[in-house]
Structures are given as C-alpha cells and as structure tokens.
Amino acid sequence: MTRIAVIGLGSMGFGMARQVLGAGHVTHGFDINPDAESRFRDEGGAEGALPEIAQTLDIVGLVVLNAEQTETVLFGPDGIVGQMRKGAVIVASATVAPDFAREMARRCDEAGVLYLDAPVSGGVVGASSGTLSVMAAGRAEAFEAARPYLDAVAKRVFDLGAESGAGSAMKAVNQLLAGVNLAVMTEAITFGMTQGVSPEKFMEIIPQCAGTSWMLEDRVPQIVNGDYTAKSMINIWPKDLGIVMDIARSAGFSAPITAATLQQFLAAAGIGLGHEDDAALAKLYARNVGLTLPGEG
Amino acid sequence: MTRIAVIGLGSMGFGMARQVLGAGHVTHGFDINPDAESRFRDEGGAEGALPEIAQTLDIVGLVVLNAEQTETVLFGPDGIVGQMRKGAVIVASATVAPDFAREMARRCDEAGVLYLDAPVSGGVVGASSGTLSVMAAGRAEAFEAARPYLDAVAKRVFDLGAESGAGSAMKAVNQLLAGVNLAVMTEAITFGMTQGVSPEKFMEIIPQCAGTSWMLEDRVPQIVNGDYTAKSMINIWPKDLGIVMDIARSAGFSAPITAATLQQFLAAAGIGLGHEDDAALAKLYARNVGLTLPGEG
Missing domain, CATH: 1.10.1040.10 (N-(1-d-carboxylethyl)-l-norvaline Dehydrogenase; domain 2)
Structure with a gap:
C-alpha cells in the first residue's frame, strides 16, 4: 500500500489528488486553504497533520503555484524534506525555471530524498480525469518510486532524462x-x-x-x-x-x-x-x- | 469542354495549372516569365497568346503575387476583363485586402464578367496535388461558372457568401x-x-x-x-x-x-x-x- 500526499489542492491539485485516491492509495491532501483540505477529507482523504504523517509517506506530489511555494514546502521552517524517510520521492509539478529545479534536486539529494522534476500539461480537464501529460526528468530511482502516483494522474509520461531541469x-x-x-x-x-x-x-x-x-x-x-x-x-x-x-x-x-x-x-x-x-x-x-x-x- | 487560363505560373500557379490540365480542360498558362510559359506548354498547355484567346475563355484563374499584379492583369493597358466574354469568370487567388477584392468584383460586374474572391490555403504541396482549401466569396453564378476549375485545384471550397471580400x-x-x-x-x-x-x-x-x-x-x-x-x-x-x-x-x-x-x-x-x-x-x-x-x- 502506497502512502501519498498531494500538497496544493487548487484547480489542478485537487483533481490530481482525487485521481490518486481513486487509484486506491492512502492519500493525504494539504493546502494553505483549510476548506480545500476538509473538502478532500470529505471525499475520503486520509487524516493527519503533515508533520505527523510526513515520515510515513512514500510519495509527495507538489502541485503548488510557483518556485517560492515549492521551496517553502520543501525547505521552509516546516519544510517536509527534513521529515521524510530516505528513498521517498518528491514529484514537483509547479512551473519553475530549470535552474531552480536542478537546485531543488540537489538539495533533496543531500537529504537522501528523491526528486522528480515533473511539470504537467493538460489543464484542469486533464487533472480531473487522470489524463495529464507529465514532462519528467530525474534519476531512474525517482521515476521508479514515483510510478504509482504517475500512473494515477497521467496518460503520458515523457522521460526527459536523468537530470532534473529538463522537464521544467x-x-x-x-x-x-x-x-x-x-x-x-x-x-x-x-x-x-x-x-x-x-x-x-x-x-x-x-x-x-x-x-x-x-x-x-x-x-x-x-x-x-x-x-x-x-x-x-x-x-x-x-x-x-x-x-x-x-x-x-x-x-x-x-x-x-x-x-x-x-x-x-x-x-x-x-x-x-x-x-x-x-x-x-x-x-x-x-x-x-x-x-x-x-x-x- | 471548358477553356481555362491560369495567369501566374509561380510555385502555386504552376501546380494549379497542371491540375487543371490533368482534369482534361483546355488549359492555357501565362506568366511574365516566358520560361514558365514554355515549360507549361511542354506539359500539354494550350497554344496562343493571351490577347488572341481571351475571348474564348470560360474561366481565368489568377494566381499572381499581390493586388497590384491582380489589377494590372484585369484592368491594366492589356487588361483581360475588357476582352473576355460576358458570363466568363475570374477566380482571383492573390492575398489581397477585402476592400480591394470588393473593388475588383464591382469593376468586373460593370464589364459583365463574374468575379470570385478566392484565396487559397494549403501551400505548394496542396497546389501540386489539387488539395487546396479555397476561401471563396461571390455570387452564385460565379461559384457555378468556376466549378470545373475549383474541382480541379481544391479539396475543400468554403462558401463565405455572396459578397466578394469575405474570402480575402x-x-x-x-x-x-x-x-x-x-x-x-x-x-x-x-x-x-x-x-x-x-x-x-x-x-x-x-x-x-x-x-x-x-x-x-x-x-x-x-x-x-x-x-x-x-x-x-x-x-x-x-x-x-x-x-x-x-x-x-x-x-x-x-x-x-x-x-x-x-x-x-x-x-x-x-x-x-x-x-x-x-x-x-x-x-x-x-x-x-x-x-x-x-x-x-
């Protein structure tokens, strides 16, 4: 049983989280807007605050707005990377600069956490129907670890190679x-x-x-x-x-x-x-x- | 038997003239470049200088470069409209302003010659294979008279209504x-x-x-x-x-x-x-x- 958190329950993230849930995984949904979190729990999302469950997660899907939010979630005061177990994977889907993605991958690597640079294409319709295209780059282990999540949200995963940044x-x-x-x-x-x-x-x-x-x-x-x-x-x-x-x-x-x-x-x-x-x-x-x-x- | 002239044997016009010829019509090809004219006669194009055969034509396809060349061919010193029989049709395919097309249609109308505002889309490949799209506007009689030519050069003819200019x-x-x-x-x-x-x-x-x-x-x-x-x-x-x-x-x-x-x-x-x-x-x-x-x- 794979344990997955989707962080960022906006128009894209909510649909993706729902797909992950529908695929049978233990799925947590987090957002700065508590209403979105409670709506997702109402649909069957798993209970528990992020600091309490972070170490149980296999995959974290990051569907936040931009680079700043990405960095805050990963390495801010309550940054999740420091709390995750070794070998778990971050799947980062905000639209960011390639250099930023490379920097995030490097810092995750230092912490023993895998990083997949994985922006998506396909819009709200693709997100809500599990038919997104993912433009992904990262090490083979990151692809492998992210597979249950990618299978749930994407129709197509383009493999852009081992170096994060190429997806972005x-x-x-x-x-x-x-x-x-x-x-x-x-x-x-x-x-x-x-x-x-x-x-x-x-x-x-x-x-x-x-x-x-x-x-x-x-x-x-x-x-x-x-x-x-x-x-x-x-x-x-x-x-x-x-x-x-x-x-x-x-x-x-x-x-x-x-x-x-x-x-x-x-x-x-x-x-x-x-x-x-x-x-x-x-x-x-x-x-x-x-x-x-x-x-x- | 329909008698057709294609005026302008550039990369588009030559291919279109060849399609018209291949459809079995008596086909004349004219160009300011005599080499293009002789190349077309070598392929089976009909003989005869434009002033000599103008009054025999049912259809004139105009595949020149621009508005200036269109006006020269139609109404210049050797303008063809004055030599054509009543009820023959001009099919004008240069990319021109809608106002210019309306002006040409009005002047042809005064001379008793039909005018179809008929720019094309599909490029050299479409021209050489008879698969152009034609964006056509003009009176029903103009469409009717132009039919043998349109059938030879186009896969699709969009009927944009009775008023010339809409095609352009x-x-x-x-x-x-x-x-x-x-x-x-x-x-x-x-x-x-x-x-x-x-x-x-x-x-x-x-x-x-x-x-x-x-x-x-x-x-x-x-x-x-x-x-x-x-x-x-x-x-x-x-x-x-x-x-x-x-x-x-x-x-x-x-x-x-x-x-x-x-x-x-x-x-x-x-x-x-x-x-x-x-x-x-x-x-x-x-x-x-x-x-x-x-x-x-």
Whole structure:
C-alpha cells in the first residue's frame, strides 16, 4: 500500500489528488486553504497533520503555484524534506525555471530524498480525469518510486532524462507555445470580426486550415458561446510567460513574440479579467476596437 | 469542354495549372516569365497568346503575387476583363485586402464578367496535388461558372457568401494565425535549445502537447533535418503579414503579436534568408543567441 500526499489542492491539485485516491492509495491532501483540505477529507482523504504523517509517506506530489511555494514546502521552517524517510520521492509539478529545479534536486539529494522534476500539461480537464501529460526528468530511482502516483494522474509520461531541469525546460517551451497560440487566436478572431468574419465562421473554417492549433480548437468555443467560466485563468499567463521571459533573459535569448503576448495578458489582468477564462483575452482586443463579442452587451 | 487560363505560373500557379490540365480542360498558362510559359506548354498547355484567346475563355484563374499584379492583369493597358466574354469568370487567388477584392468584383460586374474572391490555403504541396482549401466569396453564378476549375485545384471550397471580400478576409485571418504559429515555433525551438531541449526532443514531444499547431507539425522537420529548401519562402510573410497589418490599421485594430512576428520575418529577409524556406526564421533566432542549428557549422 502506497502512502501519498498531494500538497496544493487548487484547480489542478485537487483533481490530481482525487485521481490518486481513486487509484486506491492512502492519500493525504494539504493546502494553505483549510476548506480545500476538509473538502478532500470529505471525499475520503486520509487524516493527519503533515508533520505527523510526513515520515510515513512514500510519495509527495507538489502541485503548488510557483518556485517560492515549492521551496517553502520543501525547505521552509516546516519544510517536509527534513521529515521524510530516505528513498521517498518528491514529484514537483509547479512551473519553475530549470535552474531552480536542478537546485531543488540537489538539495533533496543531500537529504537522501528523491526528486522528480515533473511539470504537467493538460489543464484542469486533464487533472480531473487522470489524463495529464507529465514532462519528467530525474534519476531512474525517482521515476521508479514515483510510478504509482504517475500512473494515477497521467496518460503520458515523457522521460526527459536523468537530470532534473529538463522537464521544467520542456514545460517552459510548451507554455511559450500554448500561451502565444492562445493569445493569437484571440487576436485573429477579433481582427476577423472587424472584417466581417463572424466568430461562428471562424470556428467553422479555421480548424480545417493551416492557421489552426491545439489551443485555438480548445478555447475558441468559449468565445463563440460567450462563456468565460474559468477552466484556466488569464492570471496563469503573466506568471508562466513571466517565468519563460526570465529564463530567456538569463540565457540572453530575444523572444519578441512571447514578449508581446505577455504584455497582452498583463493588460487583460490589468483591466480586471484575471480570474476569467484565458479566452477572455479576446475582451481586451474587443475593447480596444469597440467590438461586441458574443454574449456581451 | 471548358477553356481555362491560369495567369501566374509561380510555385502555386504552376501546380494549379497542371491540375487543371490533368482534369482534361483546355488549359492555357501565362506568366511574365516566358520560361514558365514554355515549360507549361511542354506539359500539354494550350497554344496562343493571351490577347488572341481571351475571348474564348470560360474561366481565368489568377494566381499572381499581390493586388497590384491582380489589377494590372484585369484592368491594366492589356487588361483581360475588357476582352473576355460576358458570363466568363475570374477566380482571383492573390492575398489581397477585402476592400480591394470588393473593388475588383464591382469593376468586373460593370464589364459583365463574374468575379470570385478566392484565396487559397494549403501551400505548394496542396497546389501540386489539387488539395487546396479555397476561401471563396461571390455570387452564385460565379461559384457555378468556376466549378470545373475549383474541382480541379481544391479539396475543400468554403462558401463565405455572396459578397466578394469575405474570402480575402478569412484568408487574412488564416495567414495571421499561420504566420504567428510558424514564427513562434522557431522562437520556441531555439529557446528550448538554450535550455538543453534538443530539436529532436522538441519534435518528439511538443506535437503531443497543448503547444502544438498545424504549422508547427508541418515545418518542424525542416529545422530538425537542417533542410531549408523552400516549400514556402520567408519572403511570403512580410508581404502577407504586411497586408494583414495594413487591413488592421485601416480598421483601427491593434495587433501586437502579429506586429512582432512581422518584424521577425522582415529581419530574417534582411539578413538574406528571404528565399529560404520559412522555417529558416529559426536561423535569425539562432544567430541572435549564438546557437548552431542542425545541419549548420
């Protein structure tokens, strides 16, 4: 029987924890929000405060927001790494810089705890259905120890090699692409509206043309239906593309298309769209040219 | 027996003319380059100078570069519209502004010649295999008259309604998306290289993730194989995205992601990559950060 804790019960982590629980493992769920913790216990999550059960855990899945939270959970004042048994594994899924992932892996290694650099792709839908893609890098023992958890949350695990950081690098590449492809969809659909191309015609035709993308096909229905209930928030993108631009700048890499995209997401968050679905970036474009989107006005 | 002329025997037009010929129609091919004309006659193209045969034509497919060439062919000193019989049809496939297409349709209408606003998508491969997508707008009679030509060159014909301009608008939307999706692929693959993600790993993993796009999957092999033989040239994009930005500015529409992308294609053309395949935009990024791409160095 594998004992697993998922730390971070947000929109991604809660779904992943539920999958782990459904796979039959003893599953603890922790969050800074006690409501999320009690909701997870109501669904069958195991009892016990983290300091009390840390030494019993085989796997800790870390689904927190960013590098700062990752470091606090692992090595902060109540850091979990110091309390875990040797050979247990951290599966770290926050979007972070590759250098940061390498640093975390090194420090876990010093403490005798395995570390898998394992950011995920697939969104809230993937998390809640156990069909995420995991971009994983770490030692073979870390992969082996993490297997029950990975089997529960992921449809695909990409093995990016033994050195932590490679998973986070691939995640950054994917986020760069996903963010730009999403944003340019909103640029194109509103541009089309200024030329008499309705959102419905756009959705009917573009998916069959060279201009299509995974993000376009996934998000364009939100705009056509005027439903911006957040599956994935605008606020995710200033964070994730900010990480990409930080990494790029550190590497002396000029990324002007990503830079322009980041500015659009920042502006959208700035006018109060941060908690809406990320397809609501279309509202920024519409506002800038006086268009009325489906479901508005 | 339908008599058809294809005007413009470049990389797109030559393939389309060959498809029309293969469908069994009397097919003339014309180009400002006499070598292209004689190559097409060698393949079975019909004899006769344009002024001599213009009045015999049922359909004229216009596959020239831009609005200026379109207007010259139709209404210039030797303009063909004045020589064509009433009820014959112009099928105009250059990427042009919607307003320009409406103007051409109006002037053809005055001369009793039908006009189909019919830009295409699918590239050189689509042109040479008769599998283009056509984004067409025009009166029902124009669609009807153009049918033998459309059947020969296209796999799909999207009917965008009776008003010319709508086809060109949809084409502009598609080009905006395709250009950005292509360019950001080159930004992402080179960014990844700075973080240890090899082009091979990129090609293996990203097509299975949320960051993928039609253009990414179509063009990434060029970079991985280091083969920039032009299927579609860098030089196409300053032209096509320039048209998009002109239309956008006329509409008071701010398109910052497309704008950033256009600058990258201009810079790539500026450093001498204009006649290479458009995936060679990766070379601009690589040069800016000192990377060596596959097949280089």
